[in-house]
């Protein structure tokens with residue numbers, strides 16, 4: 001608690017430097033300081049986030065309290081078991097790992113989402129389970145808003161990748177110009193019009209930039225949630241024709257495996273970081289475990305050969321930590337029923353440890 005207050009105090013002081021109207025109330029007394037910060041978090045989240053984001057030296061990202069939620073949506077793809085992703089990652093030691101990193105966090109458990117669907121394509125929309133997925137993602141969005149209003153750093157454990165629809169919908173209200181890093185073998189830019197499968201987990205980045213089904217793009221209001229040019233995809237190697245068109249037409253930055261081979265992961269990540277730092281006021285990491293080569297993460301529904309290794313991914317994520325640009329994170333598509341042992345969840349936990357600052361030395 002004391003540590004949280006100190007972190008908030010530092011942030012508030014920085015903000016006060018920029019907005020002198022609030023300086024007086026911060027220094028009235030300690031009690032009032034706490035009350036003030038509470039109101040301030042509710043009312044001025046975007047300024048607060050802006051300041052945290054701008055603070056490069058202080059590692060606010062990790063000193064900040066992390067709010068963990070499980071979002072076990074599974075019916076935006078056909079394989080049973082991705083609803084067990086959150087429990088698999090907790091079982092693989094996520095919480096102990098965070099404790100040993102001395103992180104401040106709270107695990108809010110899993111939210112309630114509809115788990116049953118019928119997997120028939122609706123001929124009108126070319127989508128499967130739209131009602132249930134809309135409902136589930138409204139709950140994800142509400143929970144993310146709740147966590148942000150407390151001033152916490154959201155970490156969302158999926159679930160299939162459709163949960164990004166809800167998490168980004170919840171997050172966007174706290175930013176003016178949010179960015180996203182989409183670490184994934186797939187760009188997830190389909191819509192009912194282009195999807196080869198009708199599976200909504202292949203549409204979540206598309207929905208977030210305002211493409212596709214009205215009911216999905218309007219979750220939590222004001223859309224599109226992210227400008228297409230604020231989205232950076234890393235590791236793409238399975239791109240449908242309709243998605244290729246969107247990437248080109250909308251100016252989405254997409255570093256494919258070709259780019260990673262050619263320039264190396266370090267260079268690609270530096271490009272992505274510099275690009276987003278200049279143009280956004282917060283960056284969400286949407287981390288699909290199928291972004292990693294399936295040699296390391298076999299327990300996932302749509303594995304694609306030829307991805308970045310464990311080491312490259314680990315390095316990429318530690319670059320994000322060092323750059324201190326992230327303001328929220330999600331990890332998706334861990335499916336223990338398709339796994340060898342609990343290997344994929346273990347790798348996912350290793351990767352989350354890198355994102356939150358674990359170092360070899």
Ligand SMILES: NC(=[NH2+])NCCC[C@H](N)C(=O)O
Nearest residue numbers: 161186190197199201202302
């Ligand atoms: N989040 C994922 N794993 N997405 C896989 C999408 C696969 C394919 N592009 C589709 O739209 O059906």
Ligand SMILES: [Mn+2]
Nearest residue numbers: 185186288290
């Ligand atoms: Mn994927």
Ligand SMILES: [Mn+2]
Nearest residue numbers: 161184188288
């Ligand atoms: Mn994905």
